[in-house]
Amino acid sequence: MARVSLLWVERPGLEGLEPAAVARAAGVELNSGGPVEAAVVTCPAEEAPEPLRQRLAGKPVQWLELAAEVGGGDGAHRLARAAAAVARAAGRAELATLPPVYAPQPAQKVLVAGRGLAALAAAHEAALAGHPVLLAGEEPTRPGADDDPAEVERLAAGLPAGVELASGCTLLRLAGAAGDFRAELSRRGKESFGAVVLAPGGETVSCEAELALDWSWVRPLPELLASPPAGEQDRWLQVALLAGVSRPTTAGAFRRAVEAARRLQQGDFVQVTLFFREARVASEGGERAYRAARQAGVLAVRVPEEGLVVRDGGRRLRWHDPLLDEDLELAPDVLTTAWEARAARPEFLDDPVQWPAWEHLLPDNPRFSGGRTAVSGLYILGPLRGTPPGADRRAEAAAAAGDLHRLLSGGEVAPMPSVRHTYCARCLTCVRTCPHHALGHRVDRIQPAPAACQGCGVCAAECPAEAIAPPGWSNPELRAGLQRGLALAPDPKLVVFTCAGSGRGALDALARQAHTWPAGVLFYPVPCAGRVGLALVLKALELGARGVLVAGCHHGNCRSVNGNLRAQLRVDQAARLLESLGLRPEAVRFLPLAANQPRRLARAVEEMAQEVAP
Amino acid sequence: MELAEKQTPVLILGGGVAGLAAARELARRGVACVLAEREPVLGGRARGFACKATTACARCGACRVGDLLAELAARPEAELFTCAGAVAARRDRGRWQVELAPQPGEGAEPFPARALGERLALTCRAVILAVGYSPFDPRAKSRFGYGRVPGVISALELEAMLAQDTLAGPRGEPPRRVAFIQCVGSRDQSLGHLYCSRVCCGYALRMAGRIRHTWPESEVSFFHMDLQTYGRAWEEALPELRRQVHLVRAMPGEVTRGEDDTPQVVYSDPAGRHHREPFDLVVLSVGLRPPKAASALAEMFGLEPGPDGFLQDGPEVFVAGCAQGPRGIVESMDHAARAAAAALRLLDSGREAAHG
Numbered sequence: 001m002a003r004v005s006l007l008w009v010e011r012p013g014l015e016g017l018e019p020a021a022v023a024r025a026a027g028v029e030l031n032s033g034g035p036v037e038a039a040v041v042t043c044p045a046e047e048a049p050e051p052l053r054q055r056l057a058g059k060p061v062q063w064l065e066l067a068a069e070v071g072g073g074d075g076a077h078r079l080a081r082a083a084a085a086v087a088r089a090a091g092r093a094e095l096a097t098l099p100p101v102y103a104p105q106p107a108q109k110v111l112v113a114g115r116g117l118a119a120l121a122a123a124h125e126a127a128l129a130g131h132p133v134l135l136a137g138e139e140p141t142r143p144g145a146d147d148d149p150a151e152v153e154r155l156a157a158g159l160p161a162g163v164e165l166a167s168g169c170t171l172l173r174l175a176g177a178a179g180d181f182r183a184e185l186s187r188r189g190k191e192s193f194g195a196v197v198l199a200p201g202g203e204t205v206s207c208e209a210e211l212a213l214d215w216s217w218v219r220p221l222p223e224l225l226a227s228p229p230a231g232e233q234d235r236w237l238q239v240a241l242l243a244g245v246s247r248p249t250t251a252g253a254f255r256r257a258v259e260a261a262r263r264l265q266q267g268d269f270v271q272v273t274l275f276f277r278e279a280r281v282a283s284e285g286g287e288r289a290y291r292a293a294r295q296a297g298v299l300a301v302r303v304p305e306e307g308l309v310v311r312d313g314g315r316r317l318r319w320h321d322p323l324l325d326e327d328l329e330l331a332p333d334v335l336t337t338a339w340e341a342r343a344a345r346p347e348f349l350d351d352p353v354q355w356p357a358w359e360h361l362l363p364d365n366p367r368f369s370g371g372r373t374a375v376s377g378l379y380i381l382g383p384l385r386g387t388p389p390g391a392d393r394r395a396e397a398a399a400a401a402g403d404l405h406r407l408l409s410g411g412e413v414a415p416m417p418s419v420r421h422t423y424c425a426r427c428l429t430c431v432r433t434c435p436h437h438a439l440g441h442r443v444d445r446i447q448p449a450p451a452a453c454q455g456c457g458v459c460a461a462e463c464p465a466e467a468i469a470p471p472g473w474s475n476p477e478l479r480a481g482l483q484r485g486l487a488l489a490p491d492p493k494l495v496v497f498t499c500a501g502s503g504r505g506a507l508d509a510l511a512r513q514a515h516t517w518p519a520g521v522l523f524y525p526v527p528c529a530g531r532v533g534l535a536l537v538l539k540a541l542e543l544g545a546r547g548v549l550v551a552g553c554h555h556g557n558c559r560s561v562n563g564n565l566r567a568q569l570r571v572d573q574a575a576r577l578l579e580s581l582g583l584r585p586e587a588v589r590f591l592p593l594a595a596n597q598p599r600r601l602a603r604a605v606e607e608m609a610q611e612v613a614p
Numbered sequence: 615m616e617l618a619e620k621q622t623p624v625l626i627l628g629g630g631v632a633g634l635a636a637a638r639e640l641a642r643r644g645v646a647c648v649l650a651e652r653e654p655v656l657g658g659r660a661r662g663f664a665c666k667a668t669t670a671c672a673r674c675g676a677c678r679v680g681d682l683l684a685e686l687a688a689r690p691e692a693e694l695f696t697c698a699g700a701v702a703a704r705r706d707r708g709r710w711q712v713e714l715a716p717q718p719g720e721g722a723e724p725f726p727a728r729a730l731g732e733r734l735a736l737t738c739r740a741v742i743l744a745v746g747y748s749p750f751d752p753r754a755k756s757r758f759g760y761g762r763v764p765g766v767i768s769a770l771e772l773e774a775m776l777a778q779d780t781l782a783g784p785r786g787e788p789p790r791r792v793a794f795i796q797c798v799g800s801r802d803q804s805l806g807h808l809y810c811s812r813v814c815c816g817y818a819l820r821m822a823g824r825i826r827h828t829w830p831e832s833e834v835s836f837f838h839m840d841l842q843t844y845g846r847a848w849e850e851a852l853p854e855l856r857r858q859v860h861l862v863r864a865m866p867g868e869v870t871r872g873e874d875d876t877p878q879v880v881y882s883d884p885a886g887r888h889h890r891e892p893f894d895l896v897v898l899s900v901g902l903r904p905p906k907a908a909s910a911l912a913e914m915f916g917l918e919p920g921p922d923g924f925l926q927d928g929p930e931v932f933v934a935g936c937a938q939g940p941r942g943i944v945e946s947m948d949h950a951a952r953a954a955a956a957a958l959r960l961l962d963s964g965r966e967a968a969h970g
Contacts, residue, residue, distance in 0.1 A: 125955050128955060128958055128959055128962060129643060129958075247849070248841070251842070278840040278841050278842075279839070279840040280840065280842060281801065281810045281840070281842065282810045282812040282842040284809075284921070284939055285809075285921065286809075286810060287801050287808050287809050287810050288808050288809070291803075291808065302840075322883075322884040322885040322886075323884070323885065323886050325885065364673065364847045365671070365673070366671065366673045366674070366675045366678065366943075366944050367678070369944045369945075369947065369948055370947070370948045370951060391949075391952075392945070392948075394952055395945075395948040395949045395951060395952040396948055398639075398948070398951040398952040398954070398955040399639075399947070399948040399951035399952075401951075401955065402639045402642060402643070402951050402954070402955070405642065405643060406642050501681075502677070505677070505680040505681075505684070508680075508684075509680075553671070554665075554667040554670060554671040555667075555669065555670035555671060556670045556671040556673065557667070557671035557673075557677070592667065594665035594667060594671075594676075594677040595677045595680040595681070596661075596663070596664075596665050596676055596677045596679070596680060596777070597665045597677075597779075599778065599779055600779065
């Protein structure tokens with residue numbers, strides 16, 4: 001194997017980097033004039049000095065626009081990114097692949113499009129992390145439907161210097177990927193942003209929209225509170241408040257409803273009856289508010305599903321009381337309902353070519369907390385996401401800002417995939433299957449956005465031409481590893497691919513417990529189970545494995561949204577292939593696993609090792 | 615005695631989910647911190663929680679503790695100590711001076727932390743309190759028979775069992791009939807606990823689902839007042855759960871020892887009829903109480919008492935996770951980001967002041 005040297009050509013953007021430190025961290029030697037076997041150079045070939053090009057003629061060379069890889073951020077981050085880029089290029093130098101196309105440095109500016117607490121908090125937090133912010137919306141500093149106006153006013157008054165306020169300006173269209181989002185804004189035109197936060201303030205909606213109520217007669221609760229009604233001594237006013245009859249409300253809406261019920265009950269000669277299916281008291285102070293309302297005289301009626309019969313648009317309400325075992329009826333003078341804030345989805349997100357479907361964009365997955373979406377660098381906060389008002393929205397904004405800072409500063413080095421353009425057929429399979437929206441195509445080239453790539457390797461598994469892969473995880477590299485391991489391993493030669501999000505953690509836990517594995521079991525870590533793909537499963541069998549187990553995350557727990565599902569799909573496909581060839585389909589399996597289930601992994605591996613043993 | 619001294623921008627007390635998430639958030643922004651955990655291992659209670667996935671992830675978040683530990687192990691910014699407790703704190707010229715003392719306790723290798731060997735005097739700008747919660751002790755609710763009736767366990771014990779992929783009744787065999795009793799120590803006027811612990815319906819339903827999935831011949835009854843599940847996923851999951859789990863809207867009066875030594879749940883249904891039903895295993899879904907150290911810490915750092923005995927922010931002191939109020943694992947991680955951001959804002963303002 002050729003020894004790779006780093007040849008440092010000083011370029012704008014490399015200031016402050018110590019060549020020797022980069023070389024040391026990348027595990028290559030810094031060349032200062034001696035002989036060269038293979039080289040990584042810190043500038044593109046066409047911009048290298050002529051003597052250098054002549055010196056390297058005929059040798060395997062990786063020309064690297066290092067400045068584009070390094071990006072912004074502090075010294076340690078830049079060094080880490082530079083070293084990773086050099087190390088990756090060094091690994092390629094002897095393969096003599098074509099140089100990858102590099103995306104420009106991630107833009108640092110953050111667009112916060114929205115209104116109210118969530119938007120203001122996001123602007124504050126992103127500015128704190130050192131990013132210039134454009135806070136854009138119709139009236140970004142006006143409270144959203146369920147925000148505390150005092151807190152919104154306080155945040156709006158104290159906007160940090162790094163936040164530019166663009167009132168009356170809305171986000172019309174959005175394209176691109178993390179580090180390079182292109183937004184079209186009304187009254188401003190097109191601008192580029194590193195990350196985008198969508199945080200609309202939301203509008204007031206009734207929680208009982210599914211009931212057959214006469215909406216011209218139902219009084220909106222906020223309006224009712226503004227001028228509380230009163231009855232008369234010989235004619236009490238009956239107020240019915242529906243707080244989650246068609247379906248249970250959120251805890252926030254329930255709390256607002258019981259507080260409103262208590263205030264209305266304090267009016268002269270007013271009797272409030274509160275109807276609900278579940279007393280949702282899980283918000284802070286919710287139980288106390290519920291008790292206070294009942295102590296104030298509010299009648300609480302818990303009805304089962306479809307247990308409240310609504311007649312005449314709500315003028316007559318009928319339900320069954322289980323304790324009295326009889327039907328009761330109320331003809332309220334005033335009918336009102338609990339309400340919550342709901343935000344409409346921006347229209348541009350409904351473009352199926354440009355954006356994943358809503359369920360895919362906001363997967364129900366514990367790894368997508370803190371405002372994150374499936375699209376790297378795009379965050380959805382507040383009512384549009386369904387986050388409860390108050391402290392939870394502040395927390396979500398802080399978590400989102402931390403995450404976007406990590407992406408844009410290069411704080412974590414994602415091994416960006418390189419594209420072999422001579423192999424690439426421009427079929428755009430990678431662009432369509434990238435779960436993080438990291439791959440784009442410009443003219444006739446596939447271009448990964450460095451800030452968006454999470455290095456999952458799904459593109460490499462799905463590419464039919466082996467034209468794209470994150471460094472270290474390409475098919476040739478993984479095949480080489482399989483070949484080495486399987487050549488030496490005794491039977492049963494069971495290959496276990498472990499996903500970094502699940503199998504890897506379980507494996508580490510077992511290693512700490514000094515677990516011993518049966519002979520002939522080979523573990524191959526992969527960044528995501530979705531990296532494995534059909535070709536690799538079949539290759540392992542071809543190279544002599546008697547079984548292949550892919551340990552990936554449980555359904556709905558994949559960091560790359562659906563890498564685990566892809567893995568399962570490919571394993572099933574391989575099993576069908578084996579079956580059609582008259583071979584045992586059980587030789588390939590997918591194991592859904594979590595990092596904290598080491599015993600499950602141990603059991604599955606041991607069982608399978610026994611089964612596939614000759 | 616001379617104390618070893620150390621300076622750090624931020625001190626985090628507590629190495630559970632919230633403390634680790636706060637440390638990670640600071641580390642990602644290049645800010646150094648010291649994290650002190652009283653116990654011999656990091657990860658807090660959630661580290662021992664079970665994965666509750668059935669055919670799909672149940673979204674409990676317990677698996678994410680490992681992610682936090684792995685990321686912090688790879689980062690130089692956070693210095694992690696176990697067996698380290700704060701014993702004294704005072705404010706001096708805009709800095710907190712906190713004394714950490716080694717705590718007794720031995721156990722597994724505390725990687726990626728190291729056990730505190732000697733007393734340490736720390737000077738820091740901001741303190742993040744992430745000391746978690748203490749689970750309600752079900753003995754204080756003696757009518758549910760915990761500690762007296764065989765087969766009555768707390769939900770934490772069930773977590774530990776499921777983490778080992780086992781389920782055992784009082785005689786060691788897998789139980790056929792399992793009951794969950796909700797709101798044990800929560801929403802309870804007689805105890806003065808006038809709050810909902812927020813997470814119990816979620817964790818108990820997840821464990822109920824896991825039991826039904828792994829031991830399909832089992833039957834699960836779920837005694838509750840109101841279902842406090844939240845999030846759109848639960849709305850979709852509930853119809854299926856109703857088929858899997860027998861939801862009973864009643865708070866049992868007591869749990870007694872039956873003739874064959876199995877626990878019997880005595881309750882009245884909404885129509886007022888009395889029932890006495892035998893089970894093999896009764897799980898008490900214990901609520902979350904303020905951390906044991908809450909009052910001591912509140913005094914040490916001069917904090918106003920928060921609602922229900924939980925902690926709340928004070929000058930240059932920020933509370934993260936369940937120490938502030940009951941919340942789930944993933945919510946605690948987000949909440950810790952808030953505390954970390956508040957600490958960063960403080961450091962930032964200091965820098966601005968210093969520059970003029």
